[in-house]
Amino acid sequence: MCSHGGGRSSLFPSSIQQEKMPDRSVWVLALALVLALPCVGQQYREEAERIMTTTPVIDGHNDLPWQLLKRFNNQLRVPAANLTLLNDTHTNIPKLRRGHVGGQFWSVYVPCETQNRDAVKRTLEQIDVVQRMCDLYPETFECVTDSAGIQNAFQSGKVASLMGVEGGHSIDSSLGVLRTFYRLGVRYMTLTHSCNTPWADNWLVDTEEEKPVHHGLSAFGKTVVEEMNRLGMIVDLAHVSVDTMKVVLNISKAPIIFSHSSAYALCAHRRNVPDDVLQLVASTGSLVMVNFYNDYVTCKNTATLADVANHMDYVKKVAGAQSVGFGGDYDGVTRLPTGLEDVSTYPALVAELLARNWTEQEVKLALAENLLRVFSKVEEVKGTLQGTPAHETPIAFEELDGTCRTSYGYSSGSGTARLLPAALALPLALALRLSLLS
Template identity: 60%
Template sequence: MLFKVIFAVYLALCSSSGAVTSTEDPFMTRALQLMSETPLIDGHNDLPWQLRKQFNNELNKVDLYNLTTTHTNINKIQQGRLGAQFWSAYVPCDTQYKDAVRQTLEQIDVVHRMCQKYPEIFMFATSSHDITEAFRMNKTASLIGVEGGHSLDSSLGTLRTMYHLGVRYLTLTHSCNTPWADNWRVDTGSEPSEHNGLSPFGKQLIVEMNRLGMLIDLAHVTVAVMNQVLDMSKAPVIFSHSSAYSVCPHKRNVPDDVLRKVKQKGGIVMVNFYNDYVTCSKTAKLSHVADHFDHIKKVAGADIIGFGGDYDGVTRLPEGLEDVSKVPNVVAELLRRGWTDEEVKAALGDNLLRVLRNTEKVRDSLQGASPDDVPIPYDEVKNPCRTSYGYSNAGAVHSLSTLALLLTLALQPFITLTAL
């Protein structure tokens, strides 16, 4: 099997690459063995954005095997034993109200083309079954997450279209408010709250994501949004690239009370490797990242933990985790700290697979529900770059629709109890 060959080659080359050899470190030997049995699933990698920045998405001009200007290339992926990756379809906040949808579609396209250009390495994936099948075939399952609700232009139709194109999570905000959700900067005091969390349309969006089977990603949102979504979502939620607030009190990280609610919801927090979120400073070491894993396990258990490295989306990474090839170092460190094989396998991929399967079960249970086609009120999105086609004489209808939504949300717990 290809991974076994890679395993042997990796061990042979470890000393030359600066890693510890298996004869010197039995924990690394065990780490690589576990990674050959359970797929490492990473929640967030910004390689597609680097392809935009560096090559304007001209993938034909890029050799992904040997690309040297990124944290990620195929050789590093193979050394790092990456079983599955959520590739980020990200575009900056300054595209909001302009060409965010177009640019996001182009980022989705470049992920598809990566899989088409390198079919021996990548397998496009949209489900838990696809991930396990790709792992069986010794390929890296390639999923898509859209990073930032501004990419939707406040459209449920755009959300559904992106789902049909293979998007399997949406980060509700990036580092800007949308017309329906507050972003994490609100909690720092650097931006005002516009919605006290989610607007009525934002709550519509959560319901529709549950119906579609799209993972709700709470990285980048306020604590208010975290709690609102955890209270109302029928499916488990994810933090695709966030760490523990108690270890590093940065507002991009997850407070302990929210960690416990994620546990109750059956969700997952995928630990970010960015120095600023690991130590709240410009420098960090591998051991500091492991401290976040330990803390989350202590507060909420090993079954809510995952990997969310944020490679190619950050400017500073810990010593020992400089690129994708170094991720096995984290696994070895967890084993060194006394994590059991079962706990390590949970963090590697079993937790995310459970979350995805349970989200798919919620989707299947809602097959009889119709798509929500009530648009956001025009007054909430009115701007010089947006036309108003379809909104004529619809104000009264929108007011009634919003009232109906609020009534439905209020009655939802009773409806759920009746169904049970």
């Protein structure tokens, strides 16, 4: 017996509307088509399962590590934290299997309130919990750090587990911390969360809640992007302002991702991507991994699976099939569309895309191949920059906030005077020399 899997109006031949037929013939054909709908829907679902068996989904953003911190203080061995049995989260091991999840960027998120306080420490703890997930469930998770590792995990039937830092506040404006996170396995960083950093503007500056500070990136912010290119770390533009999006897309040597954002034209929320930025996404070979959060899908409390498919259709129309991906935001949001309640539901969304005449190749691009292409290109750019030394110039001390901060390295021999910004040091030195000569 077939079950209905979300067949579209495209299942009905246009000839019904266009050709004149006897009333009886119209009704007989319409009835036959309605009776066939369940089997057609099941056909799309079976096709989705078949495709995902060889090309599983790589999702751009999942906040399960944050749930593990909030619920269990990152104690993975307590019985309630068992990832096979955990049921009150969007994500557990059985759900990942049913959803054909083959790759996941786990968010090592810490809130904006940690900025200028303990953000680095808290982020390190979240990196640690992802690594321990891989250690504790080696039959399910394989921690990987490159595109080849993702494909190897596919072959072994494991979930390729990668890490993304969600918010530049996590590096505390330190290039050394950025490099250390990379060495620990972090492979993307979202430049801001819902707060500005001392070097980048977040999406709230495009609303009435905040005012722009940097109009995109400061000079140090541009250095952060350059260093990410040099390291081979993907730049993520979810959560940033439109000016920040445009600056980065114009200066980055490698393609970027939006790890969990949707289309602004369909839902005018500032977390989403406007059309002119989608065009830059297309021209730079970048990627928008569509978010499932109701508020970013319909700008309402409610949404459906079809509404998410609308966003994927739209990104495909404006930026091309090579620019679409999946960025569910599971376990980081409170409201999800009907039909996409947890990570087991990806095949239903794929079936919907097939019903909308997406080709098998287009579906494979969105599932995994687009992300793999972007990641491979980021690695290629890293290769071209191998002879480039690490950026060493620190952010100016005056640009940092917070009282719980020492100034070692910024001080003169007396331990009190701070180093002058580089732009002022040379002119003042010349002026001093001229005064000595006069």
